[in-house]
Amino acid sequence: MANAAQSDDHIPVIVGVGEITDRPKEITDGLEPLALLEQALKRAEADSGSKLLGDIGSLDVVNFLSWRYRDPEKQLAGRLGIKPAHLYYGPVGGESPIRYLHEAAQRIARGECGVAAVCGAEAQSTATKAERAKVELPWTPFAHDVEEPKRGAAFQKPMAVKLGVFRPITVYPLYETATSAHWGQTPREAMAESGELWSVYSKVASENPNAWLKRRFSPEEITTPTPENRLIAWPYNKLMVANPTVNMGGAVLLTSLAKARAAGVAENRIVHVWGGASAEEPRDYLIRDQFYESHPQNAVLKSVMDLAGGDGRKFDAIELYSCFPCVPKMARRTLGLGPDVQPTVTGGLTFFGAPLNTYMTHAACAMVRRLRGGAKLGLLYGQGGFVTKHHGLVLSRQAPGHALAQDTSVQAEADRHRGKVPEFVTEASGKGKVESFTVLYGRGGEVEHGVVMMRTANDCRALARVPANDGATLAHLTNMDRTPVGSLGDIAMAEDGVLEWQHP
Known part of the structure; x- marks a missing residue:
């Protein structure tokens, strides 16, 4: 039961989830990101079974890259006819939806708002097709004067940029090859583990009605290079990397338990936020101590395990971020889970689709559905950058028995394990x-x-x-x-x- 000293007005719960996958027959019929956001939020409200959008006091919009807007969070609030006290459009980062969900829950726990929404959308498939066909889209005009958000190259050393190792697809292999060697695997054994893991992700995607690619792939199909599954950066083929060319929107609605009950949300729809943790690596990956583990990832996952009694096997529904195989492979080991773990409720960034920063919004939607369907304890683990930013969140249909913690950074614990960082040089013999x-x-x-x-x-x-x-x-x-x-x-x-x- 919830802590007796804790008022229902300060217990954060998820009450609604909504998703949209847009596959237009004509390019110009494709919905722009703002429209996808609006649709996802309306679907989340419908999912809650009550009228909540008008009461939103906290609105977080995940950064989008397929189309550029001026103040998209304000435009979205205008479309919804609301004026939330907290209105935020954040920086790039795959962990950001989990962070926003966590912070929204903390806001509710502090009594700062009664209803919060987190949403994200991308329309990269339509935007790419329009650019190739030289078709003008009838969307909100592209804001050319708005600065593009800083990404990989902005934080890396000139030599990394010169050699091409400044994008996710070329940096994550450095972790892949270092971790597998550290674990004593041959490259063949490491590749087999990746293939088996990714095949499981593809199976889950094939059963998810919102997935972009609904087909189960065998491990051999995933690991064997072909003209359609070309090698991109050793040892990763196309079917082992995130697929951002999708059109998707996702939204999650949170309220206080008191507000949920007053609004008539059915008890079997309510999902509790137990808590979570966050930590980061330096953005310049060349000033990390090594590449066979991530101290922030370890600290975050150990902290969320503590919420589950110190045992990763207590989670019966799990989403391990899956931009590249090394990430869930590292995470499952830290959680003490074997290679037979089902690491996703969503389908993964290759198969479900990777709407850039907002995949974990969809993972949260899938997790809520899984918990409503009978799972007991869910773990959402997202990360961003180059194994840089990490955030974990624990959800359950059951009340946690403790108040939601406000201080959830485990940065000090991560930094405590950091070893000596070698000096980077550009001259040697x-x-x-x-x-x-x-x-x-x-x-x-x-x-x-x-x-x-x-x-x-x-x-x-x-x-x-x-x-x-x-x-x-x-x-x-x-x-x-x-x-x-x-x-x-x-x-x-x-x-x-x-x-x-x-x-x-």
Whole structure:
């Protein structure tokens, strides 16, 4: 039962979820993000069984990238005819929907509002098709004078940008290769784990009516490169990475327990917010201590496990963020879950679809439905950047038995485990030891170049190129039966001022 000292006016609950997946027959019939948001919110209100949109006092809108607006949160509030005291449009980050849900729940717990909404939408599929067809969309005019939000390259070192390792698809492989080597896996074993895991995500997506790609893929289909499933950045094929070319909107409505009951929300629709945790890595990934684990991820997941009695197996419904396989593979180990874990209630960013920053809004919707359907304890884990920002949230149909905590950062715990960070250098000679690596591929499957993150003789960190014509070194890097992590090679400076690494 809820804490007796806690008034129902201060107990936050989720009462409504709404989603829309837009597949227009004609490009110009596609709904813009603002329209998708409005539809998702109306569906969330209908799902609650009561009239709540007019009472929204807190509205968080997840950042969108498929279309640029001036003050989209104000435009949305105007469409809804509301003037919430808290009105926020946040920065880029895949963890942001979970953070907004958590903060909205905390606002309700503090008595600052009675109804809160979190929503996000993207229309990248329609926007991309319109651009290719040179079709003008009848949407709110694109706000060219609004600054584009800062993303990957803005936070990375010039050498990372020069070598192409500044986008998610080229940075996450550095974690993939470092973690699997640390766990004692051969690349073949690591690939098999990824294939099995992603096949489970695809099965869940195939059963989710809101998913973009409703087809179950076998592990072999996912891990085998083909012209349709091309290698993008070693060891990731197209079916192992997020698919942002979708049109989707999602929304979650929260109220106080008192407000929910007064509004006539059925008891079996109410889902309690138990609490959660957050922590971050430095945005410049090259100033992290290592790449085989994430201290903030560990701290966040251990904190949410504490809410479940210290045992990750107590969660019978789980969503582990799935932009790339390394993320849920790391998370399941920290949670103490085996490779047979069902890591999703939604379907994953490859198969359900990756509406950029707002996938976890849809995951929250799927989690609420799963809990209403009989699951006891749900974990939502989202992350953003390059294994950078982490947020976990625990939900249940049952009341938590404790008041919602207001201080939920576990940054100090994460930082306590951080080791010495090596100095980053752009000049070196002698031998370099592989700390991690990837190989970048063109659209036709051709190697563009390899990138080795290495430690120099004096234990500095450097990035080095492996030219496309160095077949022997590339074969060493992509050997499926033996990881190159930890191997030594020769460092040389190329004419363009970039270090190169060669396996002897």
